[in-house]
Structures are given as C-alpha cells and as structure tokens.
Amino acid sequence: MEPDYLWGCPDDFVPPDVAAFGKRYVKRWQASAKKLRTYDFWRQLFYSAALTRFEWVNLPHGIDARYLELLLLGWGxxxxxxxxxxxxxxxxxxxxxxxxxxxxxxxxxxxxxxxxxxxxxxxxxxxxxxxxxxxxxxxxxxxxxxxxxxxxDNMMRLPILPQLDLFAQRLAEMDTTIDQHSMALRVPYIIGVEEGGEKNAEALYNRIAAGEGAVYYYRGGPAAVPIQVLTTMPAAAYAGDKLLNDQGKLISRAYTFLGIDNNAAAEKKERVQTAETLANNEQFMMQRMSAMRPRQEFLQKCRDILGGPWWETEVKWAVPHVEEMQQAVQGFEASSPSTSVSYSSGDQATVWS
Incomplete structure (x- = not known):
C-alpha cells in the first residue's frame, strides 16, 4: 500500500526522504511510482467491477452487502x-x-x-x-x-483476487511498453561533452526540451557543445496501436471471467453481425452461473436455517444481460391489456391500453 502523501498535493509528489538521495534517485522513484499507479488503476477497475456485479435486496438489518462481496472476493x-x-x-x-x-x-x-x-x-x-x-x-x-x-464466491470455491491481479499486471506491463514506444519516437540527442562541460550541455538540452524558440548564449558557452541526432525507432516499427488492440482483447477476457456482458468487437467501424456480437454470450453466461448459483444456494440455506428476514432477501445481477432485458420487455408487452377492434372491411387491429 502506498503512503498517503503520494495522493496529496502535486507539489508534494516527491517526499523529502526521497529527494534527499539526489535527482537520479528521484527519477527512478518517479518511474517506479508511475508503474505502481498504472497497476493500481487496472486493479481498481476490475475490483470495482467485481464488487458491484451483484445487487442484494432486503438483507437483514446490520449486514453490509459491500462487506459481504469483499469477503467473497478476497477469501472466496x-x-x-x-x-x-x-x-x-x-x-x-x-x-x-x-x-x-x-x-x-x-x-x-x-x-x-x-x-x-x-x-x-x-x-x-x-x-x-x-x-x-x-x-x-x-x-x-x-x-x-x-x-x-x-x-x-463461485462453484470452484476459490477466491478470484489472484486472477484479477494477474490481469492488472499484464495490462500495466502493456501500458509501460506503450510508453516506451512513445518515448522512442522522440528524437534522441547524443551530446558529446568534455570533462567539466556536463552542466553546459544539460542547460542547452533543457532549453531545447522546453521548446524555446531562440537560445541565447555566450561565445564559448553551451553552443560549443557538439550535438548529434539519432532516430532509434522509425514510425513503421511503432506497435502502440497493436498493443492497444491487444489490451482491449485482454480487458474483454477479464470481463468475461467476471461474467460481465461485453463485446470485444464493439470498436469495429463496420457493421457487426449479430452472430459475432452474441458469440461470446455463452462464455460469460457460464461464468455468471458459476457466481450466481452459490449465492442463491446460500440464500436458500439462510431461509431454511436462520429464517426470519432472510425469506425476503434476494440476490440478482446489478446489470441484467441484454437478452434478459429483452425478455422482460416482451413479457411486459404480452401481459399488457389489449382490445381487438374489427372494421367493416373484415380487418382487425389490436389496441394496447
């Protein structure tokens, strides 16, 4: 767990006990903190999705549904x-x-x-x-x-926390690789300096990196430093877009593991066929059943053993499946009262009230 000051004011981003070791150590610390925050982003994304999958209705007084799901997530x-x-x-x-x-x-x-x-x-x-x-x-x-x-938590009776950590770690590694590819597209500067000229070279590069339109110098100062430009990665070798595509597939796999309705082909520009859209339904529906059935059996045992308010308790998915929503709408339409009207021509029409 990161210390509290990492989430405070941006001016306090570098703690004093880190800055005391010098700029080089601070840069390494900032790089490691960025990786940790990247991993924590994906972990929080999947943890939040896992904790909010189910909706517990009419739990007995004093029982926290969030804490119950937290126990199932971490301990199984x-x-x-x-x-x-x-x-x-x-x-x-x-x-x-x-x-x-x-x-x-x-x-x-x-x-x-x-x-x-x-x-x-x-x-x-x-x-x-x-x-x-x-x-x-x-x-x-x-x-x-x-x-x-x-x-x-599931039919395997195992916690899913390690699997979510695995997804978060892999996605964080992809983000780090994408950042490295983006940095490699920048034009690197190879600056050769003589002994004692590091500060002049650093001042020159800082002015160039800051985007200054003109750099003023004294004769014999930083301009005397020879500069070479070397391109290490051509644009054709950039693979950030491919990694982002792979990330989308991995995120879809994680949501399928959690039993969350998703469509890996949702970002396609062309029209997606219905069969392709529903091809993944059976996979995450089986995952849904693996998580829903133990909770339903738990409620049935609570009704038989503990009784009382447990008879009014229900559990359901917080966001129903698309087909379930369509079936609910169709059932509502079928149950709506209607009136059949006949015309002189023999035609009939149905009027919904």
Whole structure:
C-alpha cells in the first residue's frame, strides 16, 4: 500500500526522504511510482467491477452487502449466523475458517467465524452432535441443527483476487511498453561533452526540451557543445496501436471471467453481425452461473436455517444481460391489456391500453 502523501498535493509528489538521495534517485522513484499507479488503476477497475456485479435486496438489518462481496472476493467464502436473542443486530456475516473433518461431499462441518474487530464464534454449517451435560457417569448426546450458512464466491470455491491481479499486471506491463514506444519516437540527442562541460550541455538540452524558440548564449558557452541526432525507432516499427488492440482483447477476457456482458468487437467501424456480437454470450453466461448459483444456494440455506428476514432477501445481477432485458420487455408487452377492434372491411387491429 502506498503512503498517503503520494495522493496529496502535486507539489508534494516527491517526499523529502526521497529527494534527499539526489535527482537520479528521484527519477527512478518517479518511474517506479508511475508503474505502481498504472497497476493500481487496472486493479481498481476490475475490483470495482467485481464488487458491484451483484445487487442484494432486503438483507437483514446490520449486514453490509459491500462487506459481504469483499469477503467473497478476497477469501472466496463468507458465513452468516445469528448473534443471539435480544441483540440489536441479530445477524452478522464474517470470514470463516473450516475446522475438523468434512462431510461426504467435501462440505465443511464446523467453522470459526472471524470479524475484523477480533470477535470469533464457533459455528456449525451441518447437522452435529452435542454432548452438553455429559459427565463421568452419564453421557448425553443430542443431534443439533446447523446454525451457520456458508456462501461461496463461485462453484470452484476459490477466491478470484489472484486472477484479477494477474490481469492488472499484464495490462500495466502493456501500458509501460506503450510508453516506451512513445518515448522512442522522440528524437534522441547524443551530446558529446568534455570533462567539466556536463552542466553546459544539460542547460542547452533543457532549453531545447522546453521548446524555446531562440537560445541565447555566450561565445564559448553551451553552443560549443557538439550535438548529434539519432532516430532509434522509425514510425513503421511503432506497435502502440497493436498493443492497444491487444489490451482491449485482454480487458474483454477479464470481463468475461467476471461474467460481465461485453463485446470485444464493439470498436469495429463496420457493421457487426449479430452472430459475432452474441458469440461470446455463452462464455460469460457460464461464468455468471458459476457466481450466481452459490449465492442463491446460500440464500436458500439462510431461509431454511436462520429464517426470519432472510425469506425476503434476494440476490440478482446489478446489470441484467441484454437478452434478459429483452425478455422482460416482451413479457411486459404480452401481459399488457389489449382490445381487438374489427372494421367493416373484415380487418382487425389490436389496441394496447
């Protein structure tokens, strides 16, 4: 995590503890900070998309939908349970760790729920046996109902955070390569100086780089420095446009991984065929199902085990798929009342109210 002063005033962009090591170190630090900000841009883009994919409706009082999705994104699983009778916030969700053996279908039995403020609770996600009240002379066993429900982020039950980091790293590398290609298109200056003439050469180059229309000098000053111009990359070798095209494909792949509707051919100037537009639908729809089904199963378990307000809770995609929206519109039109009007010619017309 970067220090807070990196996001402050532009005048404070170079911290004093960095500037103390000299200009060369400052330039290297600025280059590394730029790479870090480039990576953070792509990471924040994908993180925001992942956190806002789903809309939780009518969650019980005290449960934060953002925090629930944050747990699923970073840990791949979260659990919900009841705090106790008479509590102001009767239900809560938190990170969970599996304890003990698992059942026949590799589902956890006992879990430990953990909150950021250090509260931990031992819960059971399956039917379990309680031996409360047993002593040396008598053993009491009772079969107890589960008192916690686990929500998985996807059918694989794995966090997607490392994959999003991979996408962000690859896109940041492409951005760095594009910047290098752009810098190579600039005309480089090869300045040969004698010993002790570095400052004069640097002053001359700074004036040229600043775009000054005229450079005034004293005889024997900076103008005495010989300058050569060398072009290291012709315009034909520039590959920035190809990298930008590859970036678009990689971004489309990342959105497909998240189950977000996207079209990699959206920037084509010619008319895109319908079959080409819908060719990627099956891929991201399967990804949608992999993320939606565990959340729906989680809600069903909460209704059966915890009851109460969980019966009114729903989860859905924040932005429905294009075909789903069309089906909703068609269903609305089919359910709208209509009146059939007959004319003397025998023709009929339908009037929608």
């Amino acid at each position: 699983a979260a659990a919900a349970t009841r705090r106790g009778e008479g509590e102001i916030i009767p239900y809560w969700v938190g990170r969970c760790s599996m304890n003990g053996n698992r059942d026949l279908y590799n589902n956890p039995n006992a879990i430990t729920m953990i909150s950021p403020n250090g509260v931990t609770q031992r819960r059971h996600a399956n039917w379990w046996v309680s031996h409360a009240g047993s002593n040396g002379h008598e053993r009491k066993s009772r079969i107890m109902r589960p008192n916690a429900c686990i929500c998985w």
